[in-house]
Amino acid sequence: MKELFRVVVAGVDVPIYRATAKEIPELKNDDGEDLHGCFIPAKAMICITQGQPKTVERDTINHELIHAWIYLSGAQSVLRMLLKKPDDLVDAEETLVAVLTPHIAGIEWCK
Numbered sequence: 134m135k136e137l138f139r140v141v142v143a144g145v146d147v148p149i150y151r152a153t154a155k156e157i158p159e160l161k162n163d164d165g166e167d168l169h170g171c172f173i174p175a176k177a178m179i180c181i182t183q184g185q186p187k188t189v190e191r192d193t194i195n196h197e198l199i200h201a202w203i204y205l206s207g208a209q210s211v212l213r214m215l216l217k218k219p220d221d222l223v224d225a226e227e228t229l230v231a232v233l234t235p236h237i238a239g240i241e242w243c244k
């Protein structure tokens with residue numbers, strides 16, 4: 134597991150790691166499928182699966198940064214309150230993240 138860099142999200146220092154699912158079990162979903170990345174709220178950390186092309190890796194980091202931002206800002210709690218069914222939270226958040234990711238990705242990175 135390698136720390137790539139850190140980002141302050143909603144005032145919280147969030148490290149971003151490149152790792153394997155063996156090192157970070159959260160890099161697999163409940164069905165055992167590999168994920169490109171994950172945000173782990175309890176540790177306020179982002180992990181991305183190693184071996185992705187650089188352009189995919191960047192999109193994965195942007196995607197997970199939005200999950201981190203939604204959670205750490207408290208927006209996830211607001212979203213949960215607005216939903217009629219709590220079970221819809223995961224799908225609602227994924228939709229929101231999917232809509233926001235290309236716009237956040239429009240921010241130019243220096244390297």
Ligand SMILES: [Zn+2]
Nearest residue numbers: 196200227230
């Ligand atoms: Zn997601």
